Amino acid sequence: MNWLIEWAAYLPQLMSGLGVSLMIAGVSILAGYPLGLVLSVMVGAKNLAVRTLGLAVVEIGRGAPALVILYLFYYGLPKFGIAFESITAACLALSWNAAAYSSEIMRAGLQSVARGQHEASAALGLSWSHTFFRVIMPQGMRSAIPGLMGVAIQMFQGTSLAYAIAVPELMKSAYNIGSQDFNYLQIFTLAGICYAAISMPATWITVYFEKRMARHA
């Protein structure tokens, strides 16, 4: 009973943190997915320089832990006179992360489109952009949807890393509340419930989409 009363008292403070977390996740998805699409095309490009650049961005984004990239943006770049607010640094680092992961999923989706679709488009005389945006992408993205939703969930949970550079997101709010009267157990449990309250329904929706796709494949 005590916990419930405490939770009710903490919740308003925690909600502002959750808002920041959702904002960072939203920005990194909105910026990361289009960038991921560009990267997925670059990685498949014939031009070696374009392909190498695309691969480098993707491999660093996937290979380096998000926390390392976060630190590089926040603590590293000021060395070159580029300083970001903590929240901006978090958005940039997670956008890179989202772009790198989503690009691989999109590339797999685009590659799954039958060769005949490219050939029919070429035979009809459709331009590259009409072929890509009107024929290939709508089909490739369909199979990429579940994977991309997975990345979105991952990004939302990844926002907790921004705690490390003092972004006032959900974890940071929880920590601040906990440090006031040392009720860490209660507050972090509540924070966990907040993450789960978003992630779990999102996962269910993803599974639903996966099943639907499997049925219509």
Place this chain on the structure above:
Amino acid sequence: MTLSEIANGKLAPRTGIKLENISKSYGNHVVIDDVSLDVEPGTVTALIGPSGAGKSTFLRCINLLERPDSGTIRVAGHTIEPGKVINAKDLAALRSTVGMVFQSFNLFPHMSALKNISFPQQKVLGRSKEEADERALQLLERVGLKDKANQHPGRCSGGQQQRIAIARALALDPSIMLFDEPTSALDPEVGLEVLAVMRELADDGMTMIVVTHEMQFARDVSDTLVVMADCKIIEQGDPKAIMSDPQEARTRRFLRAVLER
């Protein structure tokens, strides 16, 4: 109105195509070995031969889906040398003159039948949506599928899909149509619907090059029969003459295999 009149609005000038010394290999593996073919305007050329002979690859070289290593393609006043750099204008001219129908239809699965036919007209020829839709409906009616206009390809049978694919190619007013084994993926009965549409096109005077295993179609409809084997044309001429009295032993062997089946 006949099929090609609908396709062309008014009758487009008939066009032939000349292919000279086309060669193509993948690494050391030769697939087309110095093949030349002269297709007269308004004629039907049937391309037959054992699988692996290079028929489909040769057909795909004609509209540059496969890029020949050397040779010359002369069509509609353009001369294209695929071994060299091809400028965008020549490629566009070639693709707009030549329509193609594939064995596996290759309709766009996320678009309705109508949109499959209408969308390329809007993007390639710059037609308005109304004009393109109207043309698409005319063509669908002509191939007997007006009631399928709003269906997606997945809800159509193979024969219906292939007829939609033919309509899609015709909508861009090609003067030459390439058919790559258009009935090979279909049940024999369903294939007949597609062959009927093709006969009609041939009767209208469309220039056609057809890779096929349908010997009756080749005999009855084509003006020229071309036999390919081992990456070359080994025999060509009047279809009935070749079928009743083949000059080459390889042709004889192939014809015996397909006709005695």
